[in-house]
Amino acid sequence: MTTTFPTAAPSALGIDAGGVDRFLDALESTPGVEPHSIVLLRHGQVAAAGWWHPYAEDRVHLLYSLSKSFTAAAVGIAVREGLIDLDATALSYFPELDAEITDERSRRIRVRHLLAMASGHREEALDRARAADPDDLVRGFLLTPPDEEPGSVFAYNQPCTYTLGAIVRRVSGGTLVDYLRPRLLDPLGIDDLAWRRDETGAELGFSGCYAPTWAIARLGQLYLQRGVWDGERILDEDWVAQATSTQVENPGEENPDWSQGYGFQFWMARHGYRGDGAYGQFCVVLPEQDVVLALTGQSLDMQAVLDAAWQHLLPALDAVDVDAAADAGLEARLASLGLPPVAGGRLPEHLAEVSLRSRPGGILDAVTFARDGDGIRMTVTDDGRSDSVPLGEGRWAVDGALAASAATEPDGTVRVALRFVETPHLLHLRLDLDRGTVGAKWGTEPLHDGPMTLRRPAD
Structure with missing residues (x-):
């Protein structure tokens, strides 16, 4: 429809x-x-x-x-x-928790308070709720006593939603x-x-x-x-x-x-x-x-x-x-709107045979390259998962949930912009071909995903 x-x-x-x-x-x-x-x-x-x-x-x-x-x-x-x-309490929808939730303010949190970010907590309670119960966020939230009477103060609070x-x-x-x-x-x-x-x-x-x-x-x-x-x-x-x-x-x-x-x-x-x-x-x-x-x-x-x-x-x-x-x-x-691709010189021919390891503590585990028709395809690997995308020179090349643009700087360093186009996020890669390493830096840090899960979830 x-x-x-x-x-x-x-x-x-x-x-x-x-x-x-x-x-x-x-x-x-x-x-x-x-x-x-x-x-x-x-x-x-x-x-x-x-x-x-x-x-x-x-x-x-x-x-x-x-x-x-x-x-x-x-x-x-x-x-x-x-x-x-x-006007029902949040607790009333989880009767199995009734005996455990003894704090009176927690027991008085109503649905409308959750909607209004007015649970009575003075600040974000997500970490405290997870600490209280790593497996059941609702239970952990209700076990985290509000600081004030529910409905009286605003605090942007993920467990409410x-x-x-x-x-x-x-x-x-x-x-x-x-x-x-x-x-x-x-x-x-x-x-x-x-x-x-x-x-x-x-x-x-x-x-x-x-x-x-x-x-x-x-x-x-x-x-x-x-x-x-x-x-x-x-x-x-x-x-x-x-x-x-x-x-x-x-x-x-x-x-x-x-x-x-x-x-x-x-x-x-x-x-x-x-x-x-x-x-x-x-x-x-x-x-x-x-x-x-x-x-x-x-x-x-x-x-x-x-x-x-x-x-x-x-x-x-x-x-x-x-x-x-x-x-x-x-x-x-x-x-004709578009984000600017990476600017610079042509990619080196031998890039197609290169495999790079991440620097210690890097975002990705490895990056490899292979010939792809007239161009070069990049494969990124992290946490046992891999995905690949062509490298666009002077343009964005798109494949699946990834888009990439690349160019060579005067000192021979190759820069790649890797976009995860089902999300806001951009990963900047700097390829040091002489040392065989790749450095990675986020344009914006993902809040709850790693690089290989920045895509539409499966139904």
Whole structure:
């Protein structure tokens, strides 16, 4: 099942294409920001959509904490179906733990407190919960006493969302994806969505969701439409109202768009509200402008992404002077977006016969090369697993979940950029052919995967 949005010229939707262009300029030029995709919807129509090669429209992308908003949607649907009560305690869904959980504050944590990151803990409790029970994160979390009364303080807390996912699994008798498939994913036309699981087989809930950019846009549009899709109510209007308004204050957060309050796994912002994930995964909803902005990327400075949106994109909505002539230029630019490949000299011919060992403590165990038609194919190995990709010279070569570009520096060192194109991540390799070694450095550090598991999980 596929649901596509109609496409309209930006000017037909009251959007100045020049402002979108300036937003793209900012994304491409701001230090600490690297865009991978953009989808801009207005009035339920596509005003702009593009992917920076080697990222592509038909690929999933690791969403990191934007996964939380999909977990929350599952809770909202279960609330609508009468399977979950927002005012029930978390403990009530795990009666087998009742005798063990003796702390009164832990016993008073309600579902709505989990949704609002207001469990009463003053700071992230993931490590403490895992220490309390390495095999059962829900039990470990409930055995970690809150510092304050639940509902009174905000702390971004991964076990809150993990417990929400566990509650959905408990009341539905299946996985999160199984529950969401007929209730959310199929109705919204989200064909591909997978979730990283922990050692127990449970979806992480707070992270690990892989989905295309269109899935992000569709989830945002569902909330913008207050829970209705194609005339079918999927989320209760009251749920949407609570999820997208401040349930707990968080003025202590450092960045301005992270200190405007928190809803149900959504951040309030200076404009509208959003779900987001590490390294620049965004679902921004602007109800006043009837706009959804979906972004993926590898961005260390996520506040800079939002600053650019408010500076350039927001004024382009309902601009006084809309230049229809700029529409065509923006369309052409969106069709030709790309991340720069590695620049430098040609690869040495003898590279095809080289095998390199990692330096002590390196990220990879080994890197080998072989002739591949007119080019060279690189194989990377770590922890007993291997994968390979052609090396693109002056371009990105893509194979499966990997993309690579390589060039030779004046001193003979070969540089390779290895992208894991179903995730935000980039690995920089420096090949010392004389010494037979390879050095590796992450562009951004993966939060819960190694190099050979940075890909869509199997269903």
